[in-house]
Amino acid sequence: MMYGEASSLFSNIPPGALGRKLSRLVDIIKNLESGVVAFSGGVDSTFLLYVASCVLRERVLGVTARSETYPRAEIDSAVRLAQEIGVNHLLIESRELDNENFVSNPPERCYYCKKELYRDLWELARGRGYEQVLDGSNVDDLQDYRPGMRAVGEMEAISPLQEAGLTKEEIRQLSRFYHLPTADKPSMACLSSRFPYGRRITRDQLKQVEHAEEYLRNLNLGQLRVRHHGELARIEVGEEDILSLIYVRESVVKRFKELGFIYITLDLEGFRSGSMNEML
DSSP states (O other), X not given: OTTOOHHHHHHOOOSHHHHHXXXXXXXXXXXXXXXXEEOOSSHXXXXXXXXXXXXXXXXXXXXXXXXXXXXXXXXXXXXXXHHHHTOEEEEEEOOGGGOHHHHTOOTTHHHHHHHHHHHHHHHHHHHHTOOEEEOOOOGGGGGSOOHHHHHHHHTTOBOHHHXXXXXXXXXXXXXXXXXXXXXXXXXXXXXXXXXXXXXOOOHHHHHHHHHHHHHHHXXXXXXXXXXXXXXXXXEEEOGGGHHHHHHTHHHHHHHHHHTTOSEEEEOTTOOOTTGGGGGO
C-alpha cells in the first residue's frame, strides 16, 4: 500500500485516548470475516477503508456509487484513492433521480437514497460472498438531522467509526498520523443537499451547482457550498474566505450568470454543514 502496510498500522498506534479508540476500531473490524465498505472518497470512508484493508487484506471491497448527485471529480478521486491504498474497488451506478421520493426532495430525502444504496450493497456483498456492509458514519453524525442513518440501521449495515467513538476531528487526526491525503479534505455532501426541502431536484440544476462549486474551488477557497434557490445562488464559504470572495466578486457573478443564475448572494453567516436543516 502507498500509505503503509498492515504491520505499520498495528505497530504504530498513537498514544492516549486516540490510540485506544483506534484499537477499538481495529477490534471491531477484526471480528468480521470480510466486508464491503461504502466508499465515497471522503475523510471518513477513506480512513475506514484504509483500516479495513489493513485488517482484512483482500477480504475487503470498497464500493463507490456513481451518480449525478455527486461531482465527477469526486468519483475520479475515489478511484485514485482506492488504487493508492491498494484495495479492491468497484464502481456501481445509483439511480436516485428515478425515485420520486428522492427528487421531490422531502426532509427524509436521504433516507430513500441510503435505503436504495445499501440494498444494492447488500445484494453485491451476498453475491460475492462478503459477510458485512460497512458505513463510514462517525459520532458527530448523531448530532445533526441525518435520516440516512435510519436507513443504514434498517439495512443492518454497521458503522465501525461510530462504534469506536470517533469524531470527525479525531478521524482527521488519525488520517494525518497515517499520512492519508484526505486528512484535511473539506467535507463533501451529496449535491442534492444544496436544495431547500420541497424544491424538486433536476439534472440540470445539479449540473449548475456542480459547475458553480467547481469554479469556486479553483479559486483556492476552503470549505464551501452553493445553495440553489431557483434563480438565486447563495454561496457559503468559511469565515476566513469571505473577504477573499468579495475581492473577486465580479468574476464570480459573471461565471454564475453564465451558469443560469440571476441573483448571486454571499451568506454572511458563512459555511454551515447541513444549513438547509435550519428550516426544520
